[in-house]
Every structure is written in structure tokens, then in C-alpha cells.
Amino acid sequence: MSAAAQSIPARSADYIVAIVDRELVTNSEVQLRLAALRREAAQGGTRLPPDDELRRQLLDTLIDERAQLSAARESGVRIDEPELDRTVANVAAQNRITLAQLRERLQRDGIDFARFRSNLRDQLLLERVREREVQNRIKISDSEVETLMASRASGVAPPEFNVAQVLIGVPEGASEAEVAQRRAIADKALERARGGEDFTRLVTELSTGSKEQGGALGLRSLDRLPDLFSDAVRDLRAGAVVPQVLQSGAGFHVLKVLDRRDGGMMVTQTRARHILLRTSAQLSQQKAVARLAEFKQQVDGGKASFAQLARENSEDGSAAQGGELGWASPGQFVPEFEAVMKTLEINQISEPLVSRFGVHLIQVLERRSVPVDRKQQREIARNVLREQKFESAYQEWARDVRARAYVEMREPPQ
Template sequence: MNVKPLAVAALLALSTSVWAAPIQSVDRVLAVVDQQVVTVSELAVQSKKIRASLPKGSNVTEQQIQSQALSDLVDQSLMVQLAQRTGIQVSNAEIQQNLNAVARQEGQTEAQWHQSIRNALLIEKVKQRDLHSRVRVSDAEIMQAIDQLPASAKKGHSNNMITAYMPQHILVAVNAQTTDAQALEKVRQLRAQLNQGESFEALARAHSQDPGSAANGGVLGWAIDGMFMPEFEKAMKSLPQGALSEPVRTTYGYHLIKVLQTRQQDAGDAQLRAQVRQNITEAKSQELYGDWINQLRKQAYVSVR
């Protein structure tokens, strides 16, 4: 639920998307992807990046490089358009936060540079919503992964204690089907039901639109600073244990939040666990990515010329 600058920098470093390179007025359209186009110049830039990433002596053919480049550009366009269509937004403040992490590419205007960051953030957010949120990582999986790390990779105690939280939430998404006002009204109705004694777990299973936690009654597991979006974290940290929040707006929609437990953890241990959790989440999300992007392709109009 939180997009970090390094994630955006990595996305832009590995791929040049359909917005990154300046498009000449004579540039030929190579493919149409719903409401966007892919041009020959964009394919050339993306192909160049793929070539640069190949190890020395690689026997990958030019045809394979061009095919992969086109596939990447189509997928990026699909993800950006999905994010825009379903109400995901990127603020100017978020773009400013990422300027130092993302280098301006040769030939980019300042406007194109900012747009490339905006779209990279859109892609990261839509992947977090549709992929990361579906992934559950258990404490047992984290401990097993830590046990397998070499001793040099395990951080010792820092003697700096921090607070960890176990939040529970219900999400009502704002998207193409549900306006902000409709989502807010729905979450207020759910809050009223909770205040009348309804079970948080039951309402989360029935109504929450966070697929990763709904089946678990809305429980998100242990978390420390930096794991969720700032608005979510601010509300979570201000709540007494067991209290119910007011509706909290994030990029995803409106949340109702309850803190089930808190505990003190050594900062070094907590940061290691958070990093391992993130690594496992990324790996599991990657397993889901192929089916997800194929489904987007099936639902879209894609024409290669």
C-alpha cells in the first residue's frame, strides 16, 4: 500500500515505457493499445535498453529483442490505462518525492520526465492493488526464510525498540464503478453497523474490497512504519487498541481501521522481518503477474501494424 522511490526507480531503469521518449511528428504508429499508441521510436528506445541489460556473449537475436520490447510496451500501456480507468491517482507531491530517485533520461523534456514518473507510480500502485493485495505471507514463512539466510545477512539487536501494529481494515474502493461519494456513503453505513455491534470480521469478509485480507476478516498482520500508505499509517498509529477509525481516504478508496494488538520490537529485527516479508510478497506477486497481464490483454483492443 506504500510506493517507495526505489521501486519507481527500478521500474524506470528496467523499462522505457510508452511515454518516456520524445515522439517525433513523423513517428510511425507500430501498435494501438486501447486508447494509446506505441511508436517505432519508443520500440527503438526500449530495444536499446534490453540490449544493454543482456550479458556479454548472449545469443539473443534482434528479432527476440524487438518482440520482447514490443510486449513490454504493450503491457506498460495496459497497466497505466487500467490505473487511470479505475481511479488510481498520483499527486504532484508524490512525483516530487521521486525526482531524486529517478534520473532524467537523455532527450526528455521536464514534462516528459515528470510524466514518466507519474506513470511508473501508476503502474506500481495498480500492481500493488491487484497483485500484492492478493498475497498473504505468514509469520511461519518469514521465519523459515530468515532461518535460511546466511549469518552475515541477519541483523543483530539494535537496542532500539519500535512499535509494531496488527491492524484490521475494511476497504471500499473508489474506481470506475464507484464514485468517491458512493464509496464514502458505503463505508459510513458499514461503520454504523459496526457501532451497533456487528462483527468486524464478518463485514470485512462480506464487503471489503481488499482481496488479500478480506478472507482473513480484514486482518493485515504485524506491521511497522513504512509498510502502508501515509494516510493509513497516520490513522492506525493514532488509534487506541480496539477502537474504530473514522473513514480514512487513501489512493485505493475509503478504509475503516481497527488496531487489534501492538507490541514492542527490536528495530533491527523488525526491519529484517519487514524486508523478508516484502521479498516474499514480490515473489508471490510475480507468480500471479502472468495470468493477470494475460487477462488484461484479452480484455483490451491490441492491434500491431
């Protein structure tokens, strides 16, 4: 329910235009919405439908809101007092006034403060229930996930190998007999390794190379291994012994793959921060856009810090961290947010953008490419699909709520 709509006190000329379950829609609310739309259209140069059609559209919207609010009240979800207190304080901050000044302004406009708090509670309740109910309706199949993963795969991180070796060194200038003797030792070491003998024991007993970490070289991609080694191990799994002795200028090598970690799909992660202003009766979308545009000018002009503006103004949990959202993979944010974020250069600030959560200002801080394993790939794909399906799921939920609601239209008094 709109706080502005509910905040207008009943007037003698006012009347009920619709009853939705136990909620009322009054003519004054419809007129208030009409007036607000006309103001914004005039300021933005937007053409509106004829008055009769516009009134029908607004009335239909108000009936939908009342039906959803009625369903939300019956859901069992509750908004606690501390959260409501924070929301009221945010309204005051948005209007750049103190809480005491907000009370005075509401009183001057004939709006009861308790009623005002009640309307804000309704807004919070409706947002929370709407998000929960819509998310519960979104179904994502495994085949959809696999299809999206295949279509979005842009690269794969190389696998890494931890290879251990027994090195049987051959001195420079060694005779053929000495080389043959060293080869025989290496062949015997390979036979013992393939027979399952502990490889660390073989390294300790026979290797003339490094014996630290059991002769292990540590996790390395193939391009960081000698070509002789990488060619031999690239198709082997963890625990496998290279089936033949390898020979190099240093001597003879017996190799075992201690560990193999296959690389996942490479994705680009972004570290960004934002300022979020939630629209309401007290802060229209147009005003929120204007305010964020002003914030952008202040930061671009060096007159303010993005982080400080976020701490003082942003209306989500990131405010305390200066708007920091952490490292995010594709699909973590709503599509409209992500689409704009992708276009930004490092340290660039976006123009204000609108999402279902409100109006945002975004700044990109860093980007990086990281491998993600199969499980992470599936989760990213599910997030992307979930956001893609949100709008249609919301429309379906709204239709169902409206269909279940009792709606009684009232004629104007004669």
C-alpha cells in the first residue's frame, strides 16, 4: 500500500470507490496518484493517456496493491519495531531533515504520525511477502541449468598437477656402463612405484634430487612444468604413475601424479559499491533519480566521497560498508543492475538506474577472472535463470492474488 495514499486523512468530500477484502480504496487516493503522475509527466515531458483511461489504470493498480496487502497481512510475516524505526529515520534522511522536523512536517500536512508509521510498515510487509512468494514460484530444471551453462561458457581454467619425482641423476660425462646402471635403478624404482610401494619411501631411498615434501613439485599448471613432464602427465589422474622412465639431461625421472585439480569455467567477477534509494510516497522515483544524479556530480567533482555518501544515504545492508557489495559473479544481481555494471570502467560511476528495489548509483572498483568449479557454475546459472524468471513469476502471483480477492466497486455518492 502506498504510504502517501494512506496518509491522506478522510475529508468530508471523500468517498470509497472500492472495497478489496477488508481494505478500502478512496477517491482521495486516486486523485492523489493522478496529481503526482501529472506533475512528474509535466516535469519530464511525458504524454499521459486521457483522464478517464488514466483513472481506470490507477484504480486498477490500487486494487492490486490492496489485494496484495491483504494477502501479506494473512501471511504471518511481521515487521519488528527496530526495522520500522530505521525506515522512518531513512525517510527523514532522504528529505534531509531530522526526525523531529519530519514529525512537524507531517503534522503541518494533516498526517497523523502513528498512521504514517503504520503505512510504512505496510510497505515493508508487502515488499517482503512479495519477494518471498514470487521466489517460491520460480522453478528451474536441471536441463535449463545445463543449457545455460553450455551457452555461457567463455573459457576454462587449465588443470593443475602436483607431480612427485624420483630423480636418478647421471653425472656429466658418465660412461655408457654408468648410464646403463643408473637406468636400471630407475627401471626398478618405476616397477616398485607401479606395484604400489610408498612413493615417498622411494624418493627418500633412491632420489638424487630434492627429497623435501616427498619429491613433490607442488600444484602447477602444465605450462609451469618442464615440457617433458607436462606431456607425460596431462592425461593422467591423481594417483597415477607415468608408465615409463623419462630421460633428460639431468638423468632419469620416475613420476607420480599426487594430485590433479581440473580447472573450472572462467568467469569475470566484479567488486562494486552502490547507493540505493527506495522510492516511496515521500521520495518519488523522479526525485530519487535527481538526488543520485546530484551525488554523482559531487563525487565526480571531488566534493564528496562515494563511500561516505553511501554510509549516510544508502538504504540497504551495505551502507555500513560504504556501499561495498563484495566480489560478485554473473547472475548475483538483478538483470537491470548487472547490465549497467558490466558497461562501467574501473572507478567509473553510473547514471542513476531503476530496479525493482529502488534507484541505484553504482561504482565499479575492480574486476578479476576466476575459475569456478562445476558446483559453482550451476549456482551461477540458477541465479541468472531465477532473475530472468522473476518478472513473469511476479505477474502470475499478482494475477492469482487479485483473482482470490473480494472486490466490490462503489459508485460516487449522488
